[in-house]
């Protein structure tokens with residue numbers, strides 16, 4: 001595994017952070033290596049999530065690992081079975097798509113490896129159902145809330161060229 005260079009908003013490669021990614025179609029060794037390197041990079045930077053554009057790849061691939069979070073409040077099911085968030089980590093998702101947003105929202109402070117030293121309050125859905133493929137191209141449906149849901153929403157935004165700073169609500 002290798003630590004990759006993070007593309008930040010001030011780096012020469014920053015435009016990639018504003019591009020839409022292409023779907024993962026080839027579930028091969030290269031994809032697995034990229035996912036592993038993204039995981040290593042996220043851990044190295046003490047992040048809880050990372051998306052492929054943040055390491056310069058136009059691919060719909062994200063990695064999430066919230067095991068450092070103390071939160072245990074929200075239920076989580078994978079393919080209809082109860083699962084602990086810890087058992088999911090690190091969660092490698094290809095082609096993730098949010099199928100359902102909950103009615104309620106939460107307002108919480110976020111940061112991003114690509115936007116160093118900035119933390120802002122962002123409103124997100126409290127619970128989501130997300131469909132995605134694992135590294136063997138098998139499809140899954142994950143229902144979750146809390147930090148995991150917030151993190152997944154943040155990472156999926158990256159796949160569509162959206163940064164959390166775009167979602168900051170400015171008081172009039």
Ligand SMILES: [Zn+2]
Pocket residue numbers: 111112113114154155158
């Ligand atoms: Zn981010």
